[in-house]
Every structure is written in C-alpha cells, then in structure tokens.
Amino acid sequence: MQRLEGQGELVEQHSDPFTHLLARQHHGVTKGSIAAVVAAGKIPLLLTDVEGAQKAKADGLDCLSIFLAPASPQVYHSST
Numbered sequence: 001m002q003r004l005e006g007q008g009e010l011v012e013q014h015s016d017p018f019t020h021l022l023a024r025q026h027h028g029v030t031k032g033s034i035a036a037v038v039a040a041g042k043i044p045l046l047l048t049d050v051e052g053a054q055k056a057k058a059d060g061l062d063c064l065s066i067f068l069a070p071a072s073p074q075v076y077h078s079s080t
Contacts, residue, residue, distance in 0.1 A: 010028045010030060011028075011029050011030065011034060011046070011055065011056050011061065029046060034046075046063075053067075
C-alpha cells in the first residue's frame with residue numbers, strides 16, 4: 001500500500017489509526033482498478049468521504065459526487 005501511495009496510484013485510501021501498527025488494515029482503490037471497471041463497460045462506485053472525493057477529482061477522474069448527510073448528528077453517532 002505504501003508503494004502504491006508513493007507512486008500516486010491510489011485514488012482513495014484508509015487505514016485504521018486505532019490499531020497496533022502490525023495489525024493495522026489498509027484499504028484503497030487504485031486508478032488501475034477503476035480503469036478496469038470502466039473498460040468492462042461498467043460504472044465504478046466509490047464510497048468515500050469529502051477529502052476522498054476531492055482527491056479523485058484532483059487526480060483527474062471524471063466523476064459525479066453525491067454527498068449523503070444524516071438527518072441529525074444524533075442519527076449519525078448512533079450508527080457508528
């Protein structure tokens with residue numbers, strides 16, 4: 001993951017900061033995986049936060065962003 005990040009290949013990435021370094025899980029979406037989905041005639045769907053959407057657009061992805069907000073802060077916190 002660090003190599004892909006260093007090469008600028010990751011569009012979206014996440015690592016759990018609340019676990020030990022040896023047990024930490026890293027998740028990410030590469031530009032190549034998005035290109036493969038598009039080449040197959042399908043539409044990729046990414047679940048990301050605001051920063052991830054901004055990075056995708058900055059990386060040159062032609063994308064539509066839809067932001068869903070919870071009904072209230074209480075609803076948001078009760079689902080996490």
